Amino acid sequence: MGMLSLPGFLSCGKKKDFSLTNEKDAHSSDSDENSERGNWSNKGDYLLSMVGYAVGLGNVWRFPYLTYQNGGGAFLIPYTLMLALAGLPLFFMECSLGQFASLGPISIWRILPLFQGVGITMVIISTFVTIYYNVIIAYALYYLFASFQKVLPWSDCFSWADEFCSKTRIVSDCNTTLHGEIIHANYSFITSNNLTCINGTINYKPVQFPSEQYWNKVALQRSSGLDETGRIVWYLALCLLLSWMIVGAALFKGIKSSGKVVYFTALFPYVILLILLVRGATLEGALDGIEYYIGRQSNITKLMEAEVWKDAATQIFYSLSVAWGGLVALSSYNKFHNNCYSDAILVCVTNCVTSIFAGFAIFSILGHMAFVSERPVSEVVDSGFELAFVAYPEALSKLPVSPLWSCLFFFMLLLLGLDSQFATIETLTTTIQDIYPKVMKKLRMPVTLGLCALLFFLGLICVTQAGIYWVNLIDHFCAGWGILIAAVLEIVGIVYIYGGNRFIEDIEMMIGKKSRLFWLWWRMCWFFITPVLLMAILVWSLVTFSRPSYGSVLYPTWGTAVGWCMIIFCVIWIPIVAIVKILRAEGNLVQRIVSCCRPAANWGPYLECHRGERYSHIVDPKKKKEHEIPTVSAIVY
Helix, strand or coil: CCCCCCCEEEECCEEECCCCCCCCCCCCCCCCCCCCCCCCCCHHHHHHHHHHHHCCHHHHHCHHHHHHHCCHHHHHHHHHHHHHHHHHHHHHHHHHHHHHHCCCCCHHHHHCHHHHHHHHHHHHHHHHHHHHHHHHHHHHHHHHHHCCCCCCCCCCCCCCCCCCECCCCCEEEEEEEECCEEEEEEHHHHHHCCCCCCCCCCEECCCECHHHHHHHHHHCCCCCCCCCCCCECHHHHHHHHHHHHHHHHHHCCCHHHHHHHHHHHCCHHHHHHHHHHHHHHCCCCHHHHHHHHHCCCCCHHHHHCHHHHHHHHHHHHHHCCCCCCHHHHHHCCCCCCCCHHHHHHHHHHHHHHHHHHHHHHHHHHHHHHHHHHCCCHHHCCCCCHHHHHHHHHHHHHCCCCHHHHHHHHHHHHHHHHHHHHHHHHHHHHHHHHHHCHHHHHHHHHHHHHHHHHHHHHHHHHHHECCHHHHHHHHHHHCCCHHHHHHHHHHHHHHHHHHHHHHHHHHHHHHHCCCCHHHHHHHHHHHHHHHHHHHHHHHHHHHHCCCCCEECCEECCHHHHHHHHHHHHHHHCHHHHHHHHHHHHCCCCHHHHHHHHCCCCCCCCCCCHHHCCCCCCCCCCCCCCCCCCCCCHHHHHC
């Protein structure tokens, strides 16, 4: 007997299926408003996924360092201003855009076909970033496993250490008084003759803490530079495989499964941060660390330096994950009338408060480390990898029951990295779903797992002995200018070509009519302040470009060239797609350009019941998309 199907519409976007096979897509359920793409099971799933995406490793290791470096508490002034002027306007724009059309970062450019290459750029950059980001998660996994020992392996100079390893500073030479004359002598001569050094003349030998040597010699087995690839570090490769298995397991049903996982991965890091803060605050020297972070060391005169404002703007920009495509992808699974305005404000504020809160937890323990080692706090403060995998592990190793605190810290890093990774992979799968909806409806699980497997193999270069250099190279180039270029074109295209007022009318279809006063601030930001700020940051970054390095190791010329090739590969699709669109349009050159600057015939709300009079003309999404390039390969051919 053949399959009998009698679909009947129950409500907006829902069909009653009388199919005898009752085959369902795991990505959608009976309660979904959009039965084809699926929706979040509830508002909490969405909000926690957004918080998890925005709150990542940078909140723990970059923001506290920048605050300390740029005037302490005074840095919060430009940071808050940049949140209001650049971060929040772009965040709100992307959330509204994805929710309005229920489309991913490439298909969303039906709004402006000429700029569809911007969406492709976002997806390619997200692909590059997800490769190296999971390697950092693998580092956290390795340190987590290494913490399950009675004595932390980086707590002292063990068999793997060399002669430069020391837990304390070693005096090399100094000035002293001998027979009434001041002489300069090495420290061994001074001690053998029971002499004392004159204050202010002591020179110390260049030594490395055990945690630093453990990071380089044991965890990474770091080579001398990018030229020396070396072998694959097998235990890092296994940790990388495990991290991809965790991501694949969490996403095998799409947002229906990841939306539940984030209740743990997004919330539990706050519990650990609170535990670390309470423990850190009870330690000797903690107050010194806090004062360096946001206390008496605050320097209001720092606000006169342009570099401080640039750091505030870039930190907000990257911390909120705007222009990566992820915000559009996650918001596309919202119900049409969800209040995306309040969501945007809530997530942005949560992200910034988390950064400030994390700073207290980090610096209280770093202050204790400085106290124990009898050094200034400034000498134990590092940024990036050094803070997460050298300075902080060193501080934790000095605490009673150090394995417990180490396990908690690296478990927190693992969770912070994972929920950001979930959203990035969901960005890629959403893009595939928009291009091949029938394939994803039937084969979501194999496609997701296949994507994770492919990205694992691509990431193996990052777990070689030169792996850290590749991680740093991709981060330096792909997570920098490409995102800024995409963000500038995104806001210019939507506000100045599609029309800012028209976009506001689209938003009001979702959240209801608002007063002119309500939109005054958003108009000021979208039409002028935000694009000018983004352009200023982009130009500043290009003008102040310096050859990439990792610590004291400079990259070879070919390494810098590879970095430029990566960023060119990311952004080259913007002009290529624009040219192809113009060539495929009809009329003379001006008419073709004008045609490509108009929304595609199928642009608008995904479901017919939401289109109203403004979009009553819309073409059925299932029909051939006249203005949209369905695959990247179509661009070439």
